[in-house]
Amino acid sequence: MDWADNLNMRTQPPLHLTLLAPLWDWVAPPLCAGCSEPLPRSRDVFCSGCAVTLERLTGPACPVCGAPGWRDPCHHCRRAPPRFHRARSAYLWGGELARALRRCKYGGQLDLASSLGELLAPALQRAAAGSEVVVPVPLSAAGMRRRGFNQVQELLRGARRVGASLPPVWATVLTKPLDRPAQASLSPSARRRLPASVFTVRRPARIRGRAVLLVDDVMTTGATVRAGAAALVRAGAARVEVLTLARAGS
Ligand SMILES: [Zn+2]
């Protein structure tokens, strides 16, 4: 069971903590994920001033990769069709959402990932409806040691915390054996050439024939989720859908 995910073992907070939540909010009010000011409503993630910088992706998009502004497959998907069936993202990358994600990943603010997971919850629940298993994009072992947590797993935890009902989350089925150079330092064309071998699937028999939802925090060129989906399909996944919290414009 070493591949099984500890997310599935998590339970709801104890009842006495749930009952004390309003009191706790009064003692230590939740803070905006953008400006860190106390939130007037504890159920919000961003204050109204920061929330206006978030852009939900609801308009026309490439039917394959979700690139905004397209109605037919975009030129990237036409030139090199990805192995995933479809990718969707909840928000456009930018504004306070991008700042919060950067602070979470590079500033070690683990709690922010869980808050941002609340934003992902509705899209996650919709995307997971046709999937048998949810697979977060992994960090390499070295990346995990540096950061101390995988922000995608924390997003999923945050979504669960606000009631997103998900199929089993398998956090260790997809692995990233090598610590590649930070992708942020590569040019877009170099990033698009990322080989599928960046990822490997542990125990491919577990994934064979399954409908998988692959989740990541941000999609920029799409190289990471393309490589992840390719590894899953090579391992025998019947179908891979992709969901990210944010994505860059086309
Ligand atoms: Zn704010």
Ligand SMILES: [Zn+2]
């Ligand atoms: Zn596309």
